[in-house]
Amino acid sequence: MNIHPPPSQGARVDLLLLSRMVEPKSRVLDVGCGDGALLRLLAETRDVDARGIEISQAGVNQCVARGLSVVQGDADTDLVNYPDNAFDYAILSQTIQATRRPREVLEQLLRIGRRAIVSFPNFGHWNIRVQIMFRGRMPVTANLSSAWYDTPNIHFCTIRDFTALCHDLGASVERSIALNAQGKPLGLKIPYVMQNLIGEQAIFLLSR
Amino acid sequence: MSDAKHKSKQGQGAKSRARTQPDASGSQIAHFPQSEPLPLDCGVELAPFSLAYQTYGTLNEDRTNVVLICHALTGDQHVANTHPVTGKPGWWETMVGPGKAIDTERFFVICANHIGACMGSTGPMSLNPGTGKPYGLDFPVITIADMVRAQARLLDRLGIGDLFCVAGGSMGGMQVLEWAASYKDRVFSALPIATAARHSSQNIAFHEVGRQAIMADPDWRGGRYNDDETLPRKGLAVARMAAHITYLSDNALHRKFGRNLQDREALTFGFDADFQVESYLRHQGYTFVDRFDANSYLYMTRAMDYFDLAADHDGALAGAFEGTSTRFCCVSFTSDWLFPTGETRAVVQALNAVAANVSFVEIESDKGHDAFLLEEPELFETVSGFLTAAARRRGLARPGAGEDAEK
Structure with missing residues (x-):
C-alpha cells in the first residue's frame, strides 16, 4: 500500500492556501477533483464533509478506492443536477480553464x-506576455507545459478577465490571493494591475 | 471446456435430487408465526413465513458492524460458504471473507434467502397452510419492497437496529436502493452494484421469454408440478439459457468460445451442440434445474419487473432519497448491457439532486453483467476503500491495524 505523507506536508502551496479559505466542518464540493489531493487535504485538516466530481474515470476510481466520495461527471453538464445551496463551498481548483462554458460553470458554482472558490493559472503573467510578444508563439511554462495543440486548457483568462466576469455575474470577491512563480502569495496590498503582471496563479473566494 | 464435459453426468444424476421442499441445509431459519404476518404490496398478508439466512463474522457489542448482503435473482444466502446443493464455493467468496473487501473479521455479515425464493425461505414451493399442499401459483406475487420488508423483520428479530452497510448486485442492488429509500434511518451506507432503480422494458422482455419457456413446458402443469411429481426441467433450462446470455457480453462469449466446436472436428449438419457455446449454455440450463425451483423463478423475475423506485415517489427518483444521510457507492461495469451504466448514472443524478453523499465508479470490464461476481480487482479496491472510509466515519476500529493500512 502507498504510504501517504501527512497532507499538510508536501501538499501543493496553492491547495494549502485554498484549503485555509474553507471553514472547518463545512460541506464542500470539489469540481474537477483529479486524484483527490485537495479533498484529502480538506477532509483531514478542516474535517469537512468533502465530495468530488471528476471527469476521468481513472481519477474517480482512485479517489473512491482511497475512501473519498467522488462521482464521475462533467463540470459543464452535471452541476445542474445539484440543488441550490447544497454546499457551503463549491470549489473549482485549476479547472475553469478546461471547461467548455466557464461562465455557466461559475454561475452553477455560485x-x-x-460560496465558490476558484483557482486558475493567470494568463496575464509577464512571462506569458513576453513569450507572445517576443517569440510570437503560444507560451509554454512550468505550470502550463502542454503545447497549444494538445492542451486541455481551452479557456485561459487573466486575473483582470476573471474579476470582470465576477462583476458581470454579480459575484462579490471576498478574498483573492495571487501566487508568484515560486508559489508564494503576493502581499494583499498589491493592486490588481500588479497581481495580474506578477501573479502566476490566483485563488478567489466568491459569494453571491 | 471441463464445464461442458460434465453436462450429461450431472443432468442424469439430477433427476433423483429434484426437490419438492425448500432446502435450507446448513442455514439458520427465522420462523414468523401466523400472529406476525408480513404485509405485501399486492394487498394480502403472508403468514406464517420463514426466512433462511447465513451469518459470517461476529456481531460487535454496539451492534454497529452489520453488513446485510442482498442476493441476486437466482442467488441465495450461501454467500461465503460451500453451497449445500451444488458443492460449489459461495457466490461472493471473492468479495466476502476474512481479509476480503467485505471483511468478516471486521463486519458481521448477514444474507437471507428472499421471500418467494427456494433455499429455505417461504416461497411457492412451501406448504400452503390453507390447503396442506405446496402454494404453487397460489403464492402471492412478491415485490422487491416485500423482500426488503421481510429482511427488516429478520433484523428486528435478531435485535439489530441499523445496518452499517447494505450491499448487493443486480436484483440485490435493487433491494439496496429500496432499503435506502424505505429505511433511511437504518442504513448508514449503501453499495448498489450493477443495478437500476427500475427494470427496463428490454429486461422485462427477457424475463417474459424465460417465464413463457417454463409455462410452455407440459411438465409445468399450471404450476402444480409438485403434486404430480414432475418438473418443468426443459422449460426452466431454456429460461436459464436465455437469461445467461444477458449476463455475459459479446466479447466475453467470443473470448471464451469463439466459433470453437465441441468435442468434434467438423460440423455435423444436424442440431446437436456442435459449438462449444451451445454446449456451455445447455450445461448452464441443466445444472440450474438442480438447484432452482421453476415457480420461484417466475416470482423472482416478476419482482424485478415490478420494481420502479421513481414510480413509488410520484415519478421523481430523487424523491426516493429526499433527506437521506446514507453514504452511497454506486458501481457499474462498461460491458454490462443488462444494467448499463446509464441506469446507475440515473441513480447518481437523483442522489446528487438531494446532495447525498455519493461515490460512483464505472469499472472497465468486458465480462458483462456477471462481472460483479467475478475477480475484478478494481471492484474490490472500490468496495474496500468505500467501506474503510465509512467505517472510520462510524467509529468502527479495524482490529490490529494502524491508520496507514487504511489508505
Missing part, C-alpha cells in the same frame, strides 16, 4: 455553493 448557485449550488453558498
Whole structure:
C-alpha cells in the first residue's frame, strides 16, 4: 500500500492556501477533483464533509478506492443536477480553464455553493506576455507545459478577465490571493494591475 | 471446456435430487408465526413465513458492524460458504471473507434467502397452510419492497437496529436502493452494484421469454408440478439459457468460445451442440434445474419487473432519497448491457439532486453483467476503500491495524 505523507506536508502551496479559505466542518464540493489531493487535504485538516466530481474515470476510481466520495461527471453538464445551496463551498481548483462554458460553470458554482472558490493559472503573467510578444508563439511554462495543440486548457483568462466576469455575474470577491512563480502569495496590498503582471496563479473566494 | 464435459453426468444424476421442499441445509431459519404476518404490496398478508439466512463474522457489542448482503435473482444466502446443493464455493467468496473487501473479521455479515425464493425461505414451493399442499401459483406475487420488508423483520428479530452497510448486485442492488429509500434511518451506507432503480422494458422482455419457456413446458402443469411429481426441467433450462446470455457480453462469449466446436472436428449438419457455446449454455440450463425451483423463478423475475423506485415517489427518483444521510457507492461495469451504466448514472443524478453523499465508479470490464461476481480487482479496491472510509466515519476500529493500512 502507498504510504501517504501527512497532507499538510508536501501538499501543493496553492491547495494549502485554498484549503485555509474553507471553514472547518463545512460541506464542500470539489469540481474537477483529479486524484483527490485537495479533498484529502480538506477532509483531514478542516474535517469537512468533502465530495468530488471528476471527469476521468481513472481519477474517480482512485479517489473512491482511497475512501473519498467522488462521482464521475462533467463540470459543464452535471452541476445542474445539484440543488441550490447544497454546499457551503463549491470549489473549482485549476479547472475553469478546461471547461467548455466557464461562465455557466461559475454561475452553477455560485448557485449550488453558498460560496465558490476558484483557482486558475493567470494568463496575464509577464512571462506569458513576453513569450507572445517576443517569440510570437503560444507560451509554454512550468505550470502550463502542454503545447497549444494538445492542451486541455481551452479557456485561459487573466486575473483582470476573471474579476470582470465576477462583476458581470454579480459575484462579490471576498478574498483573492495571487501566487508568484515560486508559489508564494503576493502581499494583499498589491493592486490588481500588479497581481495580474506578477501573479502566476490566483485563488478567489466568491459569494453571491 | 471441463464445464461442458460434465453436462450429461450431472443432468442424469439430477433427476433423483429434484426437490419438492425448500432446502435450507446448513442455514439458520427465522420462523414468523401466523400472529406476525408480513404485509405485501399486492394487498394480502403472508403468514406464517420463514426466512433462511447465513451469518459470517461476529456481531460487535454496539451492534454497529452489520453488513446485510442482498442476493441476486437466482442467488441465495450461501454467500461465503460451500453451497449445500451444488458443492460449489459461495457466490461472493471473492468479495466476502476474512481479509476480503467485505471483511468478516471486521463486519458481521448477514444474507437471507428472499421471500418467494427456494433455499429455505417461504416461497411457492412451501406448504400452503390453507390447503396442506405446496402454494404453487397460489403464492402471492412478491415485490422487491416485500423482500426488503421481510429482511427488516429478520433484523428486528435478531435485535439489530441499523445496518452499517447494505450491499448487493443486480436484483440485490435493487433491494439496496429500496432499503435506502424505505429505511433511511437504518442504513448508514449503501453499495448498489450493477443495478437500476427500475427494470427496463428490454429486461422485462427477457424475463417474459424465460417465464413463457417454463409455462410452455407440459411438465409445468399450471404450476402444480409438485403434486404430480414432475418438473418443468426443459422449460426452466431454456429460461436459464436465455437469461445467461444477458449476463455475459459479446466479447466475453467470443473470448471464451469463439466459433470453437465441441468435442468434434467438423460440423455435423444436424442440431446437436456442435459449438462449444451451445454446449456451455445447455450445461448452464441443466445444472440450474438442480438447484432452482421453476415457480420461484417466475416470482423472482416478476419482482424485478415490478420494481420502479421513481414510480413509488410520484415519478421523481430523487424523491426516493429526499433527506437521506446514507453514504452511497454506486458501481457499474462498461460491458454490462443488462444494467448499463446509464441506469446507475440515473441513480447518481437523483442522489446528487438531494446532495447525498455519493461515490460512483464505472469499472472497465468486458465480462458483462456477471462481472460483479467475478475477480475484478478494481471492484474490490472500490468496495474496500468505500467501506474503510465509512467505517472510520462510524467509529468502527479495524482490529490490529494502524491508520496507514487504511489508505
